[in-house]
Amino acid sequence: MNLCMNCAEGTTFLSSKEASDEAHTGTYIFKYVDKCIKDVGPQNVVQVVKDNASNNMAAGDLMKLKRPNIFWTSCATHTLNLMLQGIGNQPRFKWVIEKAKSFTIYIYAHHKTLALMKKFTKKRDIMRPGVTRFATAFLTLQSLMEKKNELRAMITNNEWNASKHAKSVKGKAAVNIALSASFWNGVSICLKVFGPLVKVLRLVDRDRKPSMSFVYGELLRAKEEIKMAFKDQEAHYCPILDIVDGKARGRLDSPLHLAGYLLNPYYTYANPSIENDNVVMDGFFTCVEVFFPDDIQTQSLVTNVELHKYLKKEGGFGRTLAKNPDHQQEEKNVDVLLASEATMAQGWIVDGGDEDVDFDLTSEVVGEGSRLGVDSSLEPRRSCRIQEIRELHEENFVSDEEEEDEMDFEFESDEEGVLEGYGEEEFED
Structure with missing residues (x-):
C-alpha cells in the first residue's frame, strides 16, 4: 500500500x-x-x-x-471510468462496440486482410490500445471513424473481392459492417456521448496542473454537450445523464468540488450567476465550516468579506490576470488514455481475447499515483493461451504459408494523435 x-x-x-x-x-x-x-x-x-x-x-x-x-x-479518474463503463454497457452503445470489435478481430486475424488494411490506411493501425478496456473501445472507435473512407474503399476494392475472404461468412459480415450506415451513425453518436466525458477524464488524470477546481464545471459542460448530441431529446439523453449523475453523486459533487468551482475565476467571472446557485453556495459554506470549525469569526470573515471581494473583483481580484484566467491547456503529444502495450486490447484483436484479461474496474483498490485508477497490484492477468487460441481457430487466423499473394511492406503502428472530433454523422431516431 x-x-x-x-x-x-x-x-x-x-x-x-x-x-x-x-x-x-x-x-x-x-x-x-x-x-x-x-x-x-x-x-x-x-x-x-x-x-x-x-x-x-x-x-x-x-x-x-x-x-x-x-x-x-x-478518485475522479476511477469515478469517471465507472461512469463511462456504465454508459458503454447500455444496449445501444454496446451493440456498436461489439460490431466494431468483430470487424477489427476479423481484420487482424488474417495476414491478407491485415495487409490490405495497412495498404489502404497508409500503414496505420485501426485498433488503438488503451490503459483500460473502455479506453481501448473509445480510442478504436475514434480511429475507425477517422479511417472510415479508407476502410470502405478497402472492402469494395478488387483485391478484396478476389480474395477468399470476400466469400467467407465472417468476411461478408465484415463487409456489411463497413457499409452499414446505421453502424457508422452509431459510432458517431458513441463518440459524441463518450467524448465530452473523456475530455474530463483526460483533464483530471494528467499532471500539468491541479484539476480539482475544474471537475464540477467541466462535468456540467459535458452534460450539456451530451444533450446537444441528442438534439435535446429528453427520451434519449435522460438515461445517460441519470448514469452520470448517479456515479457523480457524493463523489464529484462534494463540498470541496463545489467550493473549487465557485472559487475558480474561469467559471465565476464568466458567469456571475453562479453565486445564486444554492447547491454551489451550500457546498462553499460547508467547506468553510469544515476548515474553520468552532471559529465563527473566521467563518464570517471568509463568507461575508473575502468572498464578497472575490465576487465583486475588488482589490487584487480586479487585476487583469485574475479577471482573465486561462483554462488548463492540454499537454502536447500526450494522451493519458493511450497504452504502450495491448493488454486491454486483446478483445479487439482475437476472438475470446477479453476472457484472457481478468480485470474488473468495479472492485479494484487504487494504488496512489496509478493511472486511471488501476492498481499495480491488480494488473490484468494475461493467459499464455492467447497465441494458442489464435492457432486453434483456423477461421480466425491464417499462417503466412497459407496466404497467397502476400504484400511485401513493413507494418508500422499508428503514431498519430487521436481525433478531437466526434464524427460527422448526425444522430437519427
Missing part, C-alpha cells in the same frame, strides 16, 4: 506498507492513513483521495468521525 502527498510544489512519495498478509478492512486502511496524517500534521491536510471500493468508503466514514475537518474524496 502506498501513499503520496500532493501540494503546490507537486506530488511526493510519502509512505509504503507491505500489507499482503493483512485483510484490507476499512479499519486497517483508516489506521494506516491516519498515522500518515499525524506525520504530516492534520493542520496541513485538506483531503485524502481514494477510490470507491467499499473498504475505502468504510475507512472514510471512520475518518469523518475522528477528523471531521479533513475531506475523504473519491
Whole structure:
C-alpha cells in the first residue's frame, strides 16, 4: 500500500506498507492513513483521495468521525471510468462496440486482410490500445471513424473481392459492417456521448496542473454537450445523464468540488450567476465550516468579506490576470488514455481475447499515483493461451504459408494523435 502527498510544489512519495498478509478492512486502511496524517500534521491536510471500493468508503466514514475537518474524496479518474463503463454497457452503445470489435478481430486475424488494411490506411493501425478496456473501445472507435473512407474503399476494392475472404461468412459480415450506415451513425453518436466525458477524464488524470477546481464545471459542460448530441431529446439523453449523475453523486459533487468551482475565476467571472446557485453556495459554506470549525469569526470573515471581494473583483481580484484566467491547456503529444502495450486490447484483436484479461474496474483498490485508477497490484492477468487460441481457430487466423499473394511492406503502428472530433454523422431516431 502506498501513499503520496500532493501540494503546490507537486506530488511526493510519502509512505509504503507491505500489507499482503493483512485483510484490507476499512479499519486497517483508516489506521494506516491516519498515522500518515499525524506525520504530516492534520493542520496541513485538506483531503485524502481514494477510490470507491467499499473498504475505502468504510475507512472514510471512520475518518469523518475522528477528523471531521479533513475531506475523504473519491478518485475522479476511477469515478469517471465507472461512469463511462456504465454508459458503454447500455444496449445501444454496446451493440456498436461489439460490431466494431468483430470487424477489427476479423481484420487482424488474417495476414491478407491485415495487409490490405495497412495498404489502404497508409500503414496505420485501426485498433488503438488503451490503459483500460473502455479506453481501448473509445480510442478504436475514434480511429475507425477517422479511417472510415479508407476502410470502405478497402472492402469494395478488387483485391478484396478476389480474395477468399470476400466469400467467407465472417468476411461478408465484415463487409456489411463497413457499409452499414446505421453502424457508422452509431459510432458517431458513441463518440459524441463518450467524448465530452473523456475530455474530463483526460483533464483530471494528467499532471500539468491541479484539476480539482475544474471537475464540477467541466462535468456540467459535458452534460450539456451530451444533450446537444441528442438534439435535446429528453427520451434519449435522460438515461445517460441519470448514469452520470448517479456515479457523480457524493463523489464529484462534494463540498470541496463545489467550493473549487465557485472559487475558480474561469467559471465565476464568466458567469456571475453562479453565486445564486444554492447547491454551489451550500457546498462553499460547508467547506468553510469544515476548515474553520468552532471559529465563527473566521467563518464570517471568509463568507461575508473575502468572498464578497472575490465576487465583486475588488482589490487584487480586479487585476487583469485574475479577471482573465486561462483554462488548463492540454499537454502536447500526450494522451493519458493511450497504452504502450495491448493488454486491454486483446478483445479487439482475437476472438475470446477479453476472457484472457481478468480485470474488473468495479472492485479494484487504487494504488496512489496509478493511472486511471488501476492498481499495480491488480494488473490484468494475461493467459499464455492467447497465441494458442489464435492457432486453434483456423477461421480466425491464417499462417503466412497459407496466404497467397502476400504484400511485401513493413507494418508500422499508428503514431498519430487521436481525433478531437466526434464524427460527422448526425444522430437519427
